[in-house]
Amino acid sequence: DAKTTQPPSMDCAEGRAANLPCNHSTISGNEYVYWYRQIHSQGPQYIIHGLKNNETNEMASLIITEDRKSSTLILPHATLRDTAVYYCIVRKLQGGSEKLVFGKGTKLTVNP
């Protein structure tokens, strides 16, 4: 699976959009981008995933660049409860390693 690079930490003001970047320059054509988050003392929680097109759900939006070498997770109106570690993961749809490989993620702190 392609390796990902994320900033170790970010801050965001409550009510503002949080934009979390992820670099995956070695991604191949059949690899998906996944985002999970982990709130303190809880297990990771699935947020969103995508292949080529931008995706949106009730939690967040995922913007993938045209060359697919990087992506951004957007929390449109961050709340204090969005404070968590956010993990960007890249994996193949089929074949390859059928598991989620977590890095260290980005610790997002939403400030009042």
Place this chain on the structure above:
Amino acid sequence: EAGVVQSPRYKIIEKKQPVAFWCNPISGHNTLYWYRQNLGQGPELLIRYENEEAVDDSQLPKDRFSAERLKGVDSTLKIQPAELGDSAVYLCASSLSVVSGTIKAFFGQGTRLTVV
């Protein structure tokens, strides 16, 4: 619907003692994972089951760790004997079979193990 249930939530044991963790996955989920998470790090996969078969246990320290998933539902992870370095959070996750496509894994709250 209940999520992934793990027990116990916390466990403190002395080194060289045995310990076991239990996981009940989401109903209908064929795939079950055990992860270990050290402080300040992301989770690392220990073992993955497809139904009752362990299909990836390459990261499981087999000298002291064992796991089973009887009848392809509940699973237990055991450490015997425990060492100080085993102190970590042990996470269980489940998902529909990966052959169906994307992985949308659901995690339990984890068991925090402290070995003293």
